[in-house]
Amino acid sequence: MPIRTLDKNGNVITTVGFNRFGFDCEVSLDVLRSLYLRPHYVITASSPTATNDELEGKMEELQHARFTGGYGAYQSKSIFHPDSQSISYTTLSRFPPVKLLSPSQRKRILVTGGAGFVGSHLVDRLMILGHEVTVLDNFFTGSKTTVSHWVGHPNFEMVRHDVVEPFMIELNHLTILPRNIPPCMPCLPSHYQFNSVKTIKTSFMGTLNMLGLAKRTKARFLISSTSEVYGDPEVHPQHEDYWGHVNPIGPRACYDEGKRVAETLTYGFHRQDGVDVRVARIFNTYVPRICILISSTVNPFDGRVVSNFIVQALRGEDMTVYGDGKQTRSFQYIHDLVDGLIALMNSDETRPVNLGNGDEFTIGEFAELVRDIVEKVQREDGVEPRRVNIIYKPMPTDDPQKRRPDTTRAKQTLQWEPRWTVRMGLEEMVRYYKAKMVEGSL
Ligand SMILES: NC(=O)c1ccc[n+]([C@@H]2O[C@H](COP(=O)([O-])OP(=O)(O)OC[C@H]3O[C@@H](n4cnc5c(N)ncnc54)[C@H](O)[C@@H]3O)[C@@H](O)[C@H]2O)c1
Secondary structure, three states: OOOOOOOOOOEOOOEEEEOOOEOOEEEEEHHHHHHHOOOOEEEOOOOOOOOOOHHHHHHHHHHHHHHHOOOOOOOOEEEEEEOEEEEOOOOOOOOOOOOOOOOOOOOOOEEEEOOOOOOOHHHHHHHHHOEEEEEOOOOOOOOOHHHHHOOOOOOOOEEEEOOOOOOOOOEEEEOOOOOOOOOOOOOOOOOOOOOOHHHHHHHHHHHHHHHHHHHHHEEEEEEEEEEHHOOOOOOOOOHHHHEEEOOOOOOHHHHHHHHHHHOOOOOOEEEEOOOOOOEEEOOOOOOOOOOOOOOOOOOOOOOOHHHHHHHHHHHHOOEEEEEEOOOOOEEEEEHHHHHHHHHHHHHHHHHOOOOOOEEEEEEEHHHHHHHHHHHHHHHOOOOOOOOOOOEEEEOOOOOOOOEEEOOHHHEEEEOOOOOEEEHHHHHHHHHHHHHHHHHHHO
């Protein structure tokens, strides 16, 4: 039986998206899930001496079928051979159906950073909606596997390229999503390392290059800015007119100031050259798709803190909270963010717009919520959970104490509000991560 997901008002969610500003972005949730919840491979079929592991693999296949409600035909069926510890890769024999749009409706969209957490989900939505999508990514933190299910589709193109170098293409819409945050050093798991020069270079040079491209092609330009532009805010919740409180020389400055200068550039091109711009200030977002850097991010409080907590709880390891756990954050689920980005892109709003979920948790409360959900899911699957501990480690420098979006502008100008409860998004993620762990791909 497929998983039932309820929205904030208790209604079952079967689709995401809406028809707004003349742009219909509604798609079936099951179709989307068949892309991001698909298994990486299946265990070799009908072995006469099936081991427990293989049988467990079959169970996982069934588990995935629960998520993806009959859309298995669109899943890749790479086969794992336990005897030789090898894998035979297959490509999709059939792509998921995409809308047939007339040439005037079909947009040519470039998504830079399109292989990342956010980008890959945006790409899935735009593809299913029938647009032509080019992903530009250097795969620094993203992974080809997040969008590989579209490779070969006539509407899709993937380019390995670094945005700090100029890039030429013809297009209508440009969405810029890269952030350049390297993994922490494996030998220093508790220290977050910045390649600060590359980080700020990506923000500045990448945005400059892409704005130049938007100017030349007259494409509409959307930049994914961040709540980090507010720094450690003195105003709570943060609204778009607040100028922020950022340490310009601290270890986080390369990211925070990088995004601030990217916004400055964006409005420079808007005022000076008439580039049609949209600025989304994204608050912490959690995402079910697994990218390569599960436990390595410079910012342990961004969307990836969620992945870290889930993985630790499922493995029965202590869950690590940085600081005393009293700092607050709010988390939005990816589908709400993608709805917001598409609504913003198609609206006339050129001012910055906050996109985030206003439900505020302390990080300590959030860790407990994740632990409860992991235990609930384990019990439902017939496993008696072992209660893991939540441990506290020193807080990184300059980390903000409070972060919650004021989304009044998004409500008024985009008629956008988050629909997903944190609990629902987390449940989906926990089930998926659990399946991935048994499969061996996490
Ligand atoms: N996820 C969140 O919670 C969150 C919160 C606030 C803002 N944002 C913003 O949203 C955007 C996407 O975030 P994400 O979570 O998907 O991050 P991500 O790291 O998963 O994705 C970024 C993508 O950009 C690519 N990239 C990095 N440097 C590049 C370069 N120089 N050239 C080409 N590609 C490059 C990476 O390989 C990756 O695929 C970022 O701009 C980020 O600042 C995200």
